[in-house]
Amino acid sequence: GENVEQHPSTLSVQEGDSAVIKCTYSDSASNYFPWYKQELGKRPQLIIDIRSNVGEKKDQRIAVTLNKTAKHFSLHITETQPEDSAVYFCAASMWGGKLIFGQGTELSVKP
Amino acid sequence: GAVVSQHPSRVICKSGTSVKIECRSLDFQATTMFWYRQFPKKSLMLMATSNEGSKATYEQGVEKDKFLINHASLTLSTLTVTSAHPEDSSFYICSARDGLGGAVNYGYTFGSGTRLTVV
Numbered sequence: 001g002e003n004v005e006q007h008p009s010t011l012s013v014q015e016g017d018s019a020v021i022k023c024t025y026s027d028s029a030s031n032y033f034p035w036y037k038q039e040l041g042k043r044p045q046l047i048i049d050i051r052s053n054v055g056e057k058k059d060q061r062i063a064v065t066l067n068k069t070a071k072h073f074s075l076h077i078t079e080t081q082p083e084d085s086a087v088y089f090c091a092a093s094m095w096g097g098k099l100i101f102g103q104g105t106e107l108s109v110k111p
Numbered sequence: 112g113a114v115v116s117q118h119p120s121r122v123i124c125k126s127g128t129s130v131k132i133e134c135r136s137l138d139f140q141a142t143t144m145f146w147y148r149q150f151p152k153k154s155l156m157l158m159a160t161s162n163e164g165s166k167a168t169y170e171q172g173v174e175k176d177k178f179l180i181n182h183a184s185l186t187l188s189t190l191t192v193t194s195a196h197p198e199d200s201s202f203y204i205c206s207a208r209d210g211l212g213g214a215v216n217y218g219y220t221f222g223s224g225t226r227l228t229v230v
Contacts, residue, residue, distance in 0.1 A: 043221040
């Protein structure tokens with residue numbers, strides 16, 4: 001089955017700096033790659049997603065890149081703000097099937 | 112947008128009792144519901160996939176007799192933790208593929224989660 005690896009597990013940056021979180025997946029048939037932000041005790045909140053027919057997607061300060069050949073995708077957050085501090089999860093699925101999550105990255109943005 | 116309502120949000124039960132968690136899709140038909148559990152500071156681990164009108168598919172290592180899943184309608188899926196023990200204490204969360212964007216531009220909608228504490 002699908003396996004998603006996420007790195008780093010923790011990331012600390014200064015306010016205004018960029019943050020990058022990377023994920024790899026094992027099943028080349030996976031075609032949907034969302035990123036979620038989760039606050040303690042809350043449901044995951046979708047922040048951006050990408051499908052396998054594109055290589056990059058951007059939404060204001062957030063971007064995701066996908067390399068299908070290498071089976072990895074990355075989240076890029078620019079101009080980080082303290083409110084970006086949270087746990088971020090990558091995930092992968094195939095044609096709307098089960099969504100498999102990475103291990104999570106705890107991002108801390110220091111003022 | 113798609114909404115999944117999950118109840119209860121918190122529950123405390125005694126060891127040996129059973130607890131039922133409900134997830135209801137409010138504005139779309141959820142033919143498939145995914146159930147996850149999450150331990151503190153850990154990832155969401157898929158427990159099972161439920162399909163309306165058929166038996167759930169459990170992930171390896173998940174006891175199907177302990178975690179009973181019922182998906183009797185297109186809008187309701189339930190997870191029952193039977194004979195609960197303290198080690199079952201966790202955050203349980205459901206998710207449904209919403210399909211609002213059609214067969215191609217689908218997304219996943221999550222319930223708000225249930226914090227189960229077994230004492």
